[in-house]
Amino acid sequence: MVPYEYYVALSGLLMVLGLIGVIVRKNVIAMLISTELMLNAVNIAFVAFDVKLHDVVGQVFVFFILTIAAAEAAVGLGLIMAIYRMKKDVDVEKLTELKG
């Protein structure tokens, strides 16, 4: 068996990659995709700790995270469609109405 620490390290690596994606990308859709990557990193950590602690509660919570991810994707992409219809752009540098 692979030690569970390896799974936790992989989860941390995917989390960091998702964070870098959210910071550096300029396209709003790509930022949302990087968020999905971070949610998956959390899922890996939940299941790895389940195996370590001999429990299944983490897998129940992975189920809830999947539900929330579906809701988040639907609402987020609906917002992006509304923004695109209004501004004709998905570049975060151009969407600066709230900038003081």
Add this chain to the structure above:
Amino acid sequence: MELSVVAFWILSTIAVVSAIGVVFFKNIVYSVLSLISALIAISGLFFNLGAELVGALQILIYAVAIVVFYVLVISTVPQYKGEAVDPKYALLSAPFGFILFLELAYVSVYGLWASNTGIFSPDIFQQISNAKAVATLLFTKYLFPFEVASLILLVAMIGAILLGKKDIVEDEEGGA
């Protein structure tokens, strides 16, 4: 070498390389294809850990349903012309990512872990399946959060319809 060890290294390599592709591909369609590859590799990791139900749900919900949302929206929004990565934020993200990774590694290695308190040891899983164990907990102790999750999905569906529909309200004061 044991087969699960080989599977872990192959699948995790695919997942990390695909994640790098998600972050750095210029074309957004390539990003989504890399995301599918990463999601399927992560699902394989779940199977490798013995969590079959979660692995199957990962493929069904993530790699099919959510990715289809993204493909639909990408097909509506015209191709993005600007540069993919902002250089000034790329320089900024390296120290932040490194600090976050150091923190996660510190917590993972030196964290104060609880001991094996659960009852689901590997020989229990020999008798009942993983799906049965998860579903039993989900429909007894976590029944109320499960119902709330269905409500959240309903609200998200109504919200997505309202946000995504075209504005058909006529301008009543115009024309005059």
